[in-house]
Amino acid sequence: MPKAYVFTRYGGPEAEALVERDRPSPGPGEVLVAVRAAGVNPVDWKQRTGHRRPGGEPRPLPAVFGNEAAGVVVETGAGVTGFAVGDEVFGNPVDGGYAEYALLPVAVTARKPAGLSFTDAAALPVAAATAYDGIRQLGLPEGATLLITGAGGGVGVAAVQIARDAGLRVVGVASEGKKDFVESLGTVHVPSGPGLAERLRAAEPDGVDGVFDLVGGETLEEAASVLDDVTKLITGADRETVAKLGGTGVERARTAAVLDEVGRLAADGTLRPFVTRTFPLDRAGEALRAVEDGHARGKIVIEVAA
Structure with a gap:
């Protein structure tokens, strides 16, 4: 079964676990992506402590970590246009990106520029x-x-x-x-x-x-x-x-158009993501600690698959 790194309750690092879960199925307006890389951000560990955006609902537990992902589309949901199986994309996952498979809503998903690595693309959505x-x-x-x-x-x-x-x-x-x-x-x-x-x-x-x-x-x-x-x-x-x-x-737009633009800036060299450290999925806890201690330089990314 596919693996995912989750928190099983709200609290500290002791609430984290690498688990197996069923492969998700995309709903309307969603694509299922085989994740190649997932960005790590302070909001990830803050969500584990119970933090959520104003008006946001608590996430069902166990909840998968991660708000950035890049990978390859393997299935599309009803009503999806503009994306097809095999497309290389990046965006904001519905239910977490520290996983072998993640659901991405097409409203905040963009095509990965050909010259941009999955690792660098995963550093962009947040x-x-x-x-x-x-x-x-x-x-x-x-x-x-x-x-x-x-x-x-x-x-x-x-x-x-x-x-x-x-x-x-x-x-x-x-x-x-x-x-x-x-x-x-x-x-x-x-x-x-x-x-x-x-x-x-x-x-x-x-x-x-x-x-x-x-x-x-x-x-x-x-x-x-x-x-x-x-x-x-x-x-x-x-x-x-x-x-x-x-x-x-900061007033977040959270649109595919913004992702297209930052992807363009990264592809043409104007914006370097500066990924300074990478970790495999089974060491996702170490990646989180590196960000949670507040001293990380540049971006940290979890590389899920080659």
Whole structure:
């Protein structure tokens, strides 16, 4: 039977397990994909703890981990047009991507560009798409200065590159250990940690034109201190704090059109997913720990099949 990595209850890592399950069957508007790779994101372990989007329903347990997947279509559901068996695709799974087979709704599924690997494609549906949506939401003019917190993580790395492609000057907050990495992307690096606000004011005495936060909490508060226009303050990590500061969360489009665009950017070399580590499915727990500890550089991907 096909394997999947799941959480059997809400809680910590002890709730995780590699299990066998029946091969899913696609419903209307869905395709069944033989998964080749699945991206790992902070939201994955947060969902294990019981986190869900506002208004979202609790997932039936056991629940499969993973919100990004790339693979090959093996079956299509009723009413599906534009996709056929054998197509190479990537998107946001219905019920988790850390599995040998996953269901993808065609509304958030795109064809994988021929020159893009499955591993790189699996890094796009959450991280790169969130970055793309956030940069478009801010709408800063060419030449403006954008501050990105968490610039060395999966979403941050994508946001830096998309912002630079849009003609923005980028200030990236990341740990001292990621300094060389984020500077290689063309950012002005500011070390994270206590005293951030003081370091930001020293680096940017005239302030910044926008803040794209990917950390939340105190980091978000200190980043906001160097921004005059709170309408240009967004977060992908902490909606409660950003609301108190007068900003907003990232408004996710969640469309196939956005996936098509980030796939194009990745295929032409404008956007490098920077997959820094890969793990097989039977070591999915290690992949999650690498992200859950908060120090991962770039993207981590589970490679499910060759």
